[in-house]
Amino acid sequence: MSRWGLVIDLDRCTGCQACVVACKHENNLPFSTPETADVGRLMTWIQLVAADLPGRPMPSSLPLMCQQCDRPPCTDVCPTSATYLNPEGIVAQIYPRCIGCRYCTNACPYAVKIFNWTEPEWPESMAGMRNPDVSARPKGVVEKCTFCHHRLIAARERARVAGRELAPEDYVPACVQICPAEAMTFGDLSDPHSDVAALASGPRAFRWMEELGTQPKVVYLREGE
Amino acid sequence: MSDSTGSPDSIDPHEPVINAILTVGPLFKRWAMALVAVVVWAIIAWTWQLYHGLGATHLGRPIYWGLYITNFVFFIGVSHAGTLISAILRIVQAEWRRPITRMAEVITVLVLFFGVGNVLLDLGRPDRALNVVLHPHLRSPLLWDVGSISVYLTASSVYLFIPLIPDIARMRDVTTGWRHRLYARLALGWTGTPKQWHRLERAIGVMAILVIPIAVSVHTVVSWVFAMTIQPMWHSTIFGPYFVVGAIFSGIAAIITAMVIVRKVYGLERYLTEEHFNNLGLLLLVMACLWFYFTFAEYLTTWYGHEPRELAVFNSKISGPFAKFFWTMFACCFVVPFTILANPHTRTIKGTLVASIFVNIGMWLERFTIVVPSLSNPRAPVQTFGYWPSWVEWSLMAGCFAAFALLYMGFTKLFPIISLWELEPMPEAHAPAAARTFQPAEASS
Numbered sequence: 001m002s003r004w005g006l007v008i009d010l011d012r013c014t015g016c017q018a019c020v021v022a023c024k025h026e027n028n029l030p031f032s033t034p035e036t037a038d039v040g041r042l043m044t045w046i047q048l049v050a051a052d053l054p055g056r057p058m059p060s061s062l063p064l065m066c067q068q069c070d071r072p073p074c075t076d077v078c079p080t081s082a083t084y085l086n087p088e089g090i091v092a093q094i095y096p097r098c099i100g101c102r103y104c105t106n107a108c109p110y111a112v113k114i115f116n117w118t119e120p121e122w123p124e125s126m127a128g129m130r131n132p133d134v135s136a137r138p139k140g141v142v143e144k145c146t147f148c149h150h151r152l153i154a155a156r157e158r159a160r161v162a163g164r165e166l167a168p169e170d171y172v173p174a175c176v177q178i179c180p181a182e183a184m185t186f187g188d189l190s191d192p193h194s195d196v197a198a199l200a201s202g203p204r205a206f207r208w209m210e211e212l213g214t215q216p217k218v219v220y221l222r223e224g225e
Numbered sequence: 226m227s228d229s230t231g232s233p234d235s236i237d238p239h240e241p242v243i244n245a246i247l248t249v250g251p252l253f254k255r256w257a258m259a260l261v262a263v264v265v266w267a268i269i270a271w272t273w274q275l276y277h278g279l280g281a282t283h284l285g286r287p288i289y290w291g292l293y294i295t296n297f298v299f300f301i302g303v304s305h306a307g308t309l310i311s312a313i314l315r316i317v318q319a320e321w322r323r324p325i326t327r328m329a330e331v332i333t334v335l336v337l338f339f340g341v342g343n344v345l346l347d348l349g350r351p352d353r354a355l356n357v358v359l360h361p362h363l364r365s366p367l368l369w370d371v372g373s374i375s376v377y378l379t380a381s382s383v384y385l386f387i388p389l390i391p392d393i394a395r396m397r398d399v400t401t402g403w404r405h406r407l408y409a410r411l412a413l414g415w416t417g418t419p420k421q422w423h424r425l426e427r428a429i430g431v432m433a434i435l436v437i438p439i440a441v442s443v444h445t446v447v448s449w450v451f452a453m454t455i456q457p458m459w460h461s462t463i464f465g466p467y468f469v470v471g472a473i474f475s476g477i478a479a480i481i482t483a484m485v486i487v488r489k490v491y492g493l494e495r496y497l498t499e500e501h502f503n504n505l506g507l508l509l510l511v512m513a514c515l516w517f518y519f520t521f522a523e524y525l526t527t528w529y530g531h532e533p534r535e536l537a538v539f540n541s542k543i544s545g546p547f548a549k550f551f552w553t554m555f556a557c558c559f560v561v562p563f564t565i566l567a568n569p570h571t572r573t574i575k576g577t578l579v580a581s582i583f584v585n586i587g588m589w590l591e592r593f594t595i596v597v598p599s600l601s602n603p604r605a606p607v608q609t610f611g612y613w614p615s616w617v618e619w620s621l622m623a624g625c626f627a628a629f630a631l632l633y634m635g636f637t638k639l640f641p642i643i644s645l646w647e648l649e650p651m652p653e654a655h656a657p658a659a660a661r662t663f664q665p666a667e668a669s670s
Binding site: 037038039040041042047049050051052060064073076077078079080081082090095099100101102103105106107109110111112114115116117119120139140141142194209212 | 257277279281282284285286287288290291343347348349350351353354356357359360361362364365366367368371374450453454455456600603604605606607608610653
């Protein structure tokens with residue numbers, strides 16, 4: 001069984017936010033303005049935050065998305081199992097089951113689960129431009145980064161039709177694909193020969209807030225070393 | 226027994242209580258209409274929220290919970306008024322409790338509906354609320370809450386109803402028409418035979434013991450909704466007992482407030498005497514000291530530990546944006562009630578009422594300063610904002626209080642708000658212990 005993981009090299013990241021745009025477009029996230037962000041209604045699955053990291057004099061720019069914890073604090077507290085850890089290590093969210101109690105959003109120390117306060121809206125000019133592979137979320141449910149799980153489903157289908165095994169290059173989330181600085185590496189952590197497994201066990205690798213016991217599968221590589 | 230008005234023997238000695246049920250005065254009508262107006266307004270606000278979603282609130286990331294959850298914790302806290310106080314006083318045979326138990330038990334049952342109601346108001350998808358039964362996840366403290374509150378609501382309703390039976394039968398025998406039919410059905414064929422009294426006494430005895438652990442578990446589990454997360458200043462082992470103490474504290478304050486109003490409106494000075502307010506005032510004083518002890522222990526530990534994320538929340542309460550709420554809470558929950566209640570000269574009916582109103586405001590603020598500051602200072606450095614509830618949230622809160630008052634008023638027009646049979650000598654020679662009398666003030670003087 002695969003254990004999907006993501007490595008982000010903070011030394012390579014330029015903070016260009018192409019990943020943010022790609023994710024929004026890929027996953028049908030509605031537009032947000034600075035005004036909506038000011039009242040806590042920013043809709044995004046990935047964003048750049050200024051994080052104080054050990055050994056750094058200034059806050060580092062950290063691309064932050066769901067850390068896909070192996071011990072997720074959010075799934076424990078869900079009263080309806082609408083959010084759960086799937087067998088491949090992705091923290092999933094069942095939109096039609098979620099009752100919108102927002103307990104998971106409060107339990108997550110990374111604050112990366114997003115609630116649909118209103119019905120999502122797009123400008124007229126965006127008609128027909130949304131990704132048909134990603135389901136629309138109604139108002140009142142929680143959503144989050146899924147490592148572009150729909151891409152995994154599609155890649156697996158294609159491989160099956162072609163009669164071959166799923167290759168590492170078949171499945172890559174949108175943020176990783178777009179990154180112009182090639183700061184992001186995605187793959188199967190359970191495969192010892194994968195790039196992502198090698199980087200995740202390297203000397204620069206760290207997991208953010210791992211002292212909380214969350215065991216994230218998003219791994220950062222320290223800058224300046 | 227002589228009647229205070231000196232009227233003929235045929236008139237019921239408990240006429241003030243019976244009269245309160247059967248007559249509706251102009252003051253009652255005016256209040257009822259005003260409260261109905263508030264409830265109607267709240268229903269409009271609720272419809273607005275159902276249509277627009279929780280976007281109608283001022284909640285946002287990372288402050289995902291606000292006024293509704295504050296009210297949820299507050300109402301569940303107040304519910305500890307009745308059942309716990311009445312059960313404990315019953316078991317220790319504090320006979321002065323007889324005229325006040327029912328008033329307290331009604332608060333419990335009614336207020337629980339608003340506790341549960343506020344969780345439903347807070348749901349993004351209230352239409353899917355049943356999913357907690359269809360797809361239960363046993364590891365979620367919210368599901369533990371569903372379980373413990375359901376048990377508590379059932380137990381406290383039974384505990385309210387059983388001691389009502391003899392009084393319902395009494396009402397059945399003095400009324401006609403729809404009231405007679407209603408009481409006849411609810412009285413479950415009570416005729417007051419020794420066998421029935423024996424069963425009644427046993428049932429009350431069992432329920433009084435049963436509701437105590439249930440009540441304690443309810444507010445403990447409510448606190449665990451917060452304490453089981455790893456969020457700063459929520460993740461605290463002291464939260465269970467701290468919440469239970471706060472619940473009993475706000476519960477007693479709610480009883481005293483209700484007692485003063487009922488006493489004044491229905492002229493029940495004979496039943497609710499200085500002694501009752503003095504005794505409850507002393508209980509409130511003890512709880513104020515306990516509350517101070519728990520609060521001090523909780524905050525000192527956080528401050529001394531100096532963990533940066535915990536300290537961020539701590540500072541926001543002590544000197545930051547939540548300082549005005551925190552220190553008002555401290556004044557309302559400790560300084561004011563302690564000053565009033567520690568002095569026998571101010572521990573009067575008026576004094577205990579003032580202290581109780583302050584305690585209720587303070588305990589509401591305590592719930593607010595537990596819910597919001599922790600969420601306003603998340604571990605992750607995401608953008609945060611200053612939460613202040615929207616008109617929809619305030620309207621729904623006003624609606625909850627108004628609807629509670631309405632239902633309480635409605636109860637006083639259907640059932641005796643004072644447990645009458647518990648004040649009377651038993652007709653049977655072998656009267657059970659639970660029915661030993663506590664005479665109203667004037668009768669014993």
